[in-house]
Amino acid sequence: MSDLKIYDTYKREIRVFKPIRHPFVGIYICGPTVYGHPHLGHARGPIVFDVLHRYLVYKGYKVRFVRNITDVGHLVNDADEGEDKIAKKARVEQLEPMEIAQFYTDSYHQMLQALNVRPASIEPRASGHIIEQIDMIKTIIDKGFAYESNGSVYFDVMKYSKDHDYGKLSGRILEDLIAGAGNEARELEGQDEKHHPNDFALWKKAGPEHIMRWPSPWSTGFPGWHIECSAMSRKYLGDTFDIHGGGMDLLFPHHESEIAQSHACTGHQPVNYWIHHNMITVNGQKMAKSLNNGISIDEFFSGNHHLLEKAYTPMTLKFFILQAHYRGTLDFSNTALQASEKGLNRLLQAGETLNRINPGNSSDLNADTLKVELEAALDDDLNTPILIAGLFDLVTKINTIAAGQMSIDSENLIKLKALYQTFVYDILGLKNETESSSDKVKGVMDILIELRQVAKQEKNYPLSDTIRMKLSEIGIELKDGKDGTTYTFN
RNA sequence: GGUCGGAUGGCCGAGAGGCUAGGCACGGGUCUGCAAAACCCUCUACAGCGGUUCGAAUCCGCUUCCGACCUCCA
Structure with missing residues (x-):
């Protein structure tokens, strides 16, 4: 069997896929933020990575497929400021945040099932990995790549950039980010807590309006968006794993920041192959x-x-x-x-x-x-x-x-x-969606087809056409072939 | 403003220096009582202008138009 070749966003070239430890393959996919029902675009990632998953299994690999559920940390207006999306929705609808997360997680699962997407090996939730995230933040602080400011913790992008390539994955140049034309209008609360505008939050101190909150060494608060994927992928797949996938829109800042955090924490590149799918328009x-x-x-x-x-x-x-x-x-x-x-x-x-x-x-x-x-x-x-x-x-x-x-x-x-x-x-994971017929239905169809055949032989076309038409009305299509009549359910 | 990607026949979409996608639609035919299905045939395109080459949709340059990201996003 020949080798799978895959485009790696990080190296920007098609590369032969070689797992770190044959025949095991670790894959991490960024899953949904569960604050709303999935839309058309949400279908593409799961389908694309499902084919990858299935094809790797076909090739004989033992795949651990991890797809997370983001149920905390995503903010409404900005990565670092504003209300937590899930908490906001909770207040509007007067429901428990976790109730909402569960509701939309179920909705997402229904979509996956309808699309015949194989379940993930592990589907970790951000809210269930607060300890791991805090742990990772501690390590990053210890290594000098993050600092606390007023109860929040920020990643020190400038310091990290001295020895690392922040911006390589997304093809961004730090100076351009700093210049940030078009970003002047952004007036962010708490921006003054940061040493630099490009720094991003690892931990945010929760204001009184935040319902979802956890204790930490720095404040009662909640984790930043990017840290969950770094913490969970590391926990289940190791410091360096084979494949990380997601939508192209996650390239920056999410995946870029993931690399920075993980690299700062472990000293290793976290991912061997970055795979990104494009958008539905x-x-x-x-x-x-x-x-x-x-x-x-x-x-x-x-x-x-x-x-x-x-x-x-x-x-x-x-x-x-x-x-x-x-x-x-x-x-x-x-x-x-x-x-x-x-x-x-x-x-x-x-x-x-x-x-x-x-x-x-x-x-x-x-x-x-x-x-x-x-x-x-x-x-x-x-x-x-x-x-x-x-x-x-x-x-x-x-x-x-x-x-x-x-x-x-x-x-x-x-x-x-x-x-x-x-x-x-x-x-490809396709399946026949038409109802399968039971033996009894099959028997009934055979009788109908036979009766119609008799009518046809007697040139009683009004009757034979009526049978065909009535069946068609209830969604059963008759087709006269050379070797007799067949039918399909629509 | 910065970065990156596109422009392919009626529509959707592959390909990537010489061969050729594929699906759907359209038109013609075979089969059939009719229909459907199936099969056969037809339909030969690569934004524009230059250049490289024996040869370019494919490489290079310029132009026009479109999109994505830079902020939450699959």
Whole structure:
């Protein structure tokens, strides 16, 4: 099997993936902040990294997949100031902060399940790792890269920069950050607590309005946003681990700060491969509340949104996302979604056609060659569009065989079935969403099809068409083929 | 203002010096009582202007337009 090559944001090049300790692979993905229902954009990361996860398992690696839940520390206006998002929501709705975090965590999990995303090995919560975060902050202070100021603790970016590359991951130059054109208007409370404007908070002293608060050596307060990922990834994956993933929008300041904190704390680069996926756009622009183009996952699946012409299934969304490369932006549109819906249907349909094929004596295709081609697509920086193109070539071949214009021997047929199972279902994680029929339903369908067949033979077309139409109305499609009638549930 | 990325056929989207995506839509055909499905055929594009090259969508330069990040963000 050839090597997986993946684009590393830090080194800015495609690199061959080599785990630190073969065959173990540690992956950390930045999960959601649970203060609202997930929207369309939240689906991309889990889907992309799920394919990575599944493909690594396919390649024989033992993967520990960690995806966190941020349930503290994110602030409304600014990384260092303002109200905690979760605490704010709590006051508005008069609920316990943890109740809200739980509610939206469940909502997020429902999305993952609908999208057939494999569960994480560990799903740590920031609120459950306050001790680890405080510990890490202590170490960073001891090593001289952070200082306390009025009960809060800040990371000393200038000091860190003397011997380290702050800004390398996100391609930022410290001087530009300091100049910060466009940032002049920012008037931040507590900015005077910092030695330097670029310093970021590791611990914040809580004002009386903060409901979520924990004791610490410096004050009763709460951890800064970035420290949770550093503390949790270190706890479960070690000082240096294989892969860290997330959205491109997290590059700065979040991931940049993570590197700084972890490096300052442990003396090691925390991550070997940084993988970032791009954003989903609507009419060429990122989804944002101010543009009123945000579509929640629920709205998407129900079709209940002014930008949606109809409801789309989770698998349609997944397939739509997988038809584009993860590093490019992906523009949402109804026509594109509907194209994906039909394409997916064709792909899944061919999988069933495959089960009806009878092997012949000779073979017009070689399953081993196909396998190599499909793997090559994913090895090339997880190029799912190419993989899918290859699968559609397969669809054409399967259909041609089914139509009797090509043949396949039993050995290749068995391999082909396995190939289809592996790539379509196991790696891409697609599944058939139509209801599976019980034996009884199957029996009823057989009776109906037989009755209709009789009607057709008697040229009683009004009756046969009525049967077909009525079934269609309840979502069952009849298709008359050469070898009899088949049906699909819509 | 700074940094980084884009501009591909009707739409979505790969590719990345000579071959060629793929899906959907459109048009024609085979099959069929009709329909659907399936299959076959057709549709040959790379923002503009220069340059490098035997050859450029792909490399270089300039221009125009678009986006992301710089603040919470998947």
